[in-house]
Amino acid sequence: MKILVTVKRVSDPEAKLKIKPDGSWIQTEGVKFVVNPFDEIAVEEALRIKEKQTGEVVVVSIGEKVVTEQMRAALAMGADRGIFVNYTGSYDSYDVANILQKVVEQEKPDIIILGKQAVDDDMGAAGFMLAELLGYPQAAFASKVEISDDKKKAKVTREIDGGLEVKEVELPCVITADLRLNTPRYASLPNIMKAKQKPVKEVTVDALGAAVKPRVTVKKLTEPPKRKGGVKVESVQDLVTKLKNEAKVI
Amino acid sequence: MGNVIILCEHKNGDLVKQSLSAIKAGIDAAKATSGKSFLLLIGSGIDKAKEAASRFGADGVITVEDASLAGYTAEAYAIAAFEAVKSQSAGLVLATTSAFSKDLFPRLAVKLKAGMVSDILSIKTDGGKIAGFTRAMWAGSMVADVEVSGDTIVATVRGTAFAHAEAVSAASPITPVSVKIDQGALKAKSLEVIEHKSTRPQLADASVVISGGRGLKGPEGFKIIEQLADLFGAAIGASRAAVDAGWVPNDLQVGQTGKIVAPNLYIAIGISGAIQHLAGMKDSKTIVAINKDPDAPIFQIADYGLVADFAKAVPELVEEIKKVK
Ligand SMILES: Cc1cc2nc3c(=O)[nH]c(=O)nc-3n(C[C@H](O)[C@H](O)[C@H](O)COP(=O)(O)OP(=O)(O)OC[C@H]3O[C@@H](n4cnc5c(N)ncnc54)[C@H](O)[C@@H]3O)c2cc1C
Ligand SMILES: Nc1ncnc2c1ncn2[C@@H]1O[C@H](COP(=O)(O)O)[C@@H](O)[C@H]1O
Numbered sequence: 001m002k003i004l005v006t007v008k009r010v011s012d013p014e015a016k017l018k019i020k021p022d023g024s025w026i027q028t029e030g031v032k033f034v035v036n037p038f039d040e041i042a043v044e045e046a047l048r049i050k051e052k053q054t055g056e057v058v059v060v061s062i063g064e065k066v067v068t069e070q071m072r073a074a075l076a077m078g079a080d081r082g083i084f085v086n087y088t089g090s091y092d093s094y095d096v097a098n099i100l101q102k103v104v105e106q107e108k109p110d111i112i113i114l115g116k117q118a119v120d121d122d123m124g125a126a127g128f129m130l131a132e133l134l135g136y137p138q139a140a141f142a143s144k145v146e147i148s149d150d151k152k153k154a155k156v157t158r159e160i161d162g163g164l165e166v167k168e169v170e171l172p173c174v175i176t177a178d179l180r181l182n183t184p185r186y187a188s189l190p191n192i193m194k195a196k197q198k199p200v201k202e203v204t205v206d207a208l209g210a211a212v213k214p215r216v217t218v219k220k221l222t223e224p225p226k227r228k229g230g231v232k233v234e235s236v237q238d239l240v241t242k243l244k245n246e247a248k249v250i
Numbered sequence: 251m252g253n254v255i256i257l258c259e260h261k262n263g264d265l266v267k268q269s270l271s272a273i274k275a276g277i278d279a280a281k282a283t284s285g286k287s288f289l290l291l292i293g294s295g296i297d298k299a300k301e302a303a304s305r306f307g308a309d310g311v312i313t314v315e316d317a318s319l320a321g322y323t324a325e326a327y328a329i330a331a332f333e334a335v336k337s338q339s340a341g342l343v344l345a346t347t348s349a350f351s352k353d354l355f356p357r358l359a360v361k362l363k364a365g366m367v368s369d370i371l372s373i374k375t376d377g378g379k380i381a382g383f384t385r386a387m388w389a390g391s392m393v394a395d396v397e398v399s400g401d402t403i404v405a406t407v408r409g410t411a412f413a414h415a416e417a418v419s420a421a422s423p424i425t426p427v428s429v430k431i432d433q434g435a436l437k438a439k440s441l442e443v444i445e446h447k448s449t450r451p452q453l454a455d456a457s458v459v460i461s462g463g464r465g466l467k468g469p470e471g472f473k474i475i476e477q478l479a480d481l482f483g484a485a486i487g488a489s490r491a492a493v494d495a496g497w498v499p500n501d502l503q504v505g506q507t508g509k510i511v512a513p514n515l516y517i518a519i520g521i522s523g524a525i526q527h528l529a530g531m532k533d534s535k536t537i538v539a540i541n542k543d544p545d546a547p548i549f550q551i552a553d554y555g556l557v558a559d560f561a562k563a564v565p566e567l568v569e570e571i572k573k574v575k
Contacts, residue, residue, distance in 0.1 A: 123368050128356035137438035140353040159500045160349040163445040170437040215365025220395040230553035240570040247536040249515040
């Protein structure tokens with residue numbers, strides 16, 4: 001079974017971010033970058049499927065050369081090889097889907113797993129756009145994935161509002177990983193060393209024949225108004241008095 | 251600029267209240283751009299929902315009804331939505347952000363070859379045209395002005411950022427659109443929906459939300475805060491740490507990667523106040539924090555902070571509120 005999994009380089013969720021003076025983007029100097037947390041979950045799931053079924057896990061990252069750092073992290077977790085799509089311009093989720101479509105057409109994976117959202121742009125669209133472009137079924141917000149014995153279908157439990165849904169999709173399919181799908185493994189030191197030798201193929205958007213023309217562009221960033229803290233109350237009675245007389249919520 | 255289509259969600263035959271935010275955003279956007287507004291309902295057994303939808307002053311209600319659409323799949327609904335959108339010359343397609351619209355709208359955007367923006371906070375119009383949107387990025391630490399090119403734009407609307415549409419007396423005309431869906435070609439089917447049984451309001455609809463975090467130590471801790479929730483008819487929320495630990499269901503998670511809420515009163519108990527959690531609740535009207543650590547970041551945004559062990563403070567709070575209620 002061949003599984004394609006995507007890894008996006010994002011700023012560390014713990015990082016304190018600042019806006020560039022011209023407001024065009026965040027300042028990236030001195031900011032730590034990591035694998036998008038939902039993509040880590042996607043990689044882990046791909047590895048688990050491979051470990052049960054045998055096969056290959058191929059990781060794809062799109063961006064400038066530095067994104068290969070995060071790709072190496074996925075290889076250190078156990079992915080077999082990488083495809084680095086070298087692209088330096090701006091892009092939106094639709095472009096990501098367009099690029100991935102071309103990669104999928106070349107690689108013909110049985111399953112494609114992405115994160116449910118990138119935690120920098122918080123868009124949450126690329127996976128489902130890819131599924132539509134390919135004409136594949138999708139299983140969004142997965143918390144459990146079971147592959148049928150004949151390897152023709154996946155039964156996916158998904159996190160929806162107010163509960164869970166069990167959805168059956170034919171392979172090939174697109175799955176997006178939610179928080180509770182698994183707990184990603186740590187890469188061991190020997191595996192981090194081994195990952196340096198794993199093959200990474202570099203391709204360009206042009207060579208793939210993918211159209212990239214962002215429909216969505218960020219014009220300006222601003223910081224939202226800060227909420228001011230209030231007071232510390234002395235006791236439970238004090239709190240109740242304030243909630244009743246000041247906030248008038250009781 | 252063309253018309254505005256607002257896809258409405260329904261559950262057990264009723265229109266979902268959260269959709270009222272997108273309805274309001276869409277009707278206003280249509281007015282500002284001299285377009286028409288249409289509410290779209292897809293499914294089967296939706297008589298009550300479409301009757302309700304016809305009462306918001308939209309120019310029309312479009313329905314796609316078919317037995318094959320009884321169970322939701324993104325694959326089938328995207329086809330239905332696409333045909334409905336095409337039946338009007340729509341320039342903007344909206345729905346309130348939810349698990350449903352997040353799953354469906356990117357597929358619809360590709361069918362329409364349209365740019366898509368998620369979870370918008372506002373729609374800017376200029377000279378009778380849609381000029382752009384604002385939306386949160388990086389866990390709400392930034393607000394971005396975004397522009398979207400192309401003839402059609404697909405967007406999900408943050409429920410807490412728009413007021414609810416209000417009912418009017420005149421009824422909008424209801425127009426059915428028929429769509430043939432070949433179930434066999436979909437390659438996907440819904441096998442089962444497992445609803446979390448709860449008599450409490452949904453997080454998004456509640457005017458009071460009581461949330462618990464890792465500080466509650468386990469499911470028993472949530473039992474304690476439920477007594478507080480009972481007094482207010484409140485929804486229960488949780489931090490990711492509590493969800494991760496499996497103490498409460500995933501759909502109770504409040505935050506960047508969970509639900510965004512802005513109730514009248516939000517009480518955070520045993521929650522430290524990480525930015526990812528704040529992203530989901532910092533627009534609440536009144537925020538109360540109960541935490542045993544006086545330096546917990548949550549106190550920096552709470553209107554009222556109580557430094558205390560929840561196991562002692564919450565039962566006391568329940569008793570005190572009972573006295574004054
Ligand atoms: C990409 C990403 C996305 C995320 N998305 C979300 C999200 O959507 N929502 C979310 O909530 N988090 C999210 N997180 C996690 C977030 O960063 C925090 O780790 C999480 O919110 C912490 O949960 P907590 O406050 O319950 O736990 P902790 O940070 O461990 O805080 C527990 C608090 O309980 C207090 N406490 C302990 N005992 C008691 C007691 N007896 N009485 C009273 N107080 C007590 C402690 O003083 C402490 O402040 C995300 C993280 C990442 C990386
Ligand atoms: N530059 C990228 N390289 C690789 N994968 C990406 C990239 N951008 C987005 N993705 C994938 O698409 C998912 C959804 O992204 P988004 O639509 O931006 O929220 C992410 O979780 C990634 O798996």
